[in-house]
Amino acid sequence: QKEVEQDPGPLSVPEGAIVSLNCTYSNSAFQYFMWYRQYSRKGPELLMYTYSSGNKEDGRFTAQVDKSSKYISLFIRDSQPSDSATYLCANQGGSEKLVFGKGTKLTVNP
């Protein structure tokens, strides 16, 4: 079983919609949970990170971690066309190397 599973999509939503992106993981040693955003023809960039279970909010973005079910989510409120990108979850744990999900491609239509 791959350590991090992520539905690759693609996901297409209208502007203003609430977007939910999800990952599951298998390694209980993971301590930090991150979301990277990758625009077309660019390298990924860190969007948000969380350390423990619960929610973390940053503007229109909310990252949620449920360690009991090994499930992480990213919610985007009032989605904008500029949010169109590929979103990759990434986890870090005992090995000290990041483990990335495959990424979900999101398109927000005007």
Added chain:
Amino acid sequence: DADVTQTPRNRITKTGKRIMLECSQTKGHDRMYWYRQDPGLGLRLIYYSFDVKDINKGEISDGYSVSRQAQAKFSLSLESAIPNQTALYFCATEGTSVYNEQFFGPGTRLTVL
């Protein structure tokens, strides 16, 4: 100026040719990584280096080699390129935060004919 740069940005080559992809960084980070990205497969780690004297294989190192010439430079070589090495290649550095934030270059799109 970009903190992590990659050259070339695009390269088309033929099967059997030797190719070198170069990465430079001005972030002062010790840890550097090479990934390839393929549709449907995500980012896969090829090699990584925690300092100039430390080189480690990632999950898909076969057919690749690396050289860490200095703290700022980390090169990836394909000794004899083959078509299934056609991919987008990313170099990344890693900061010293506890959550190991990685900083990616702009990528090199490599096509092997």
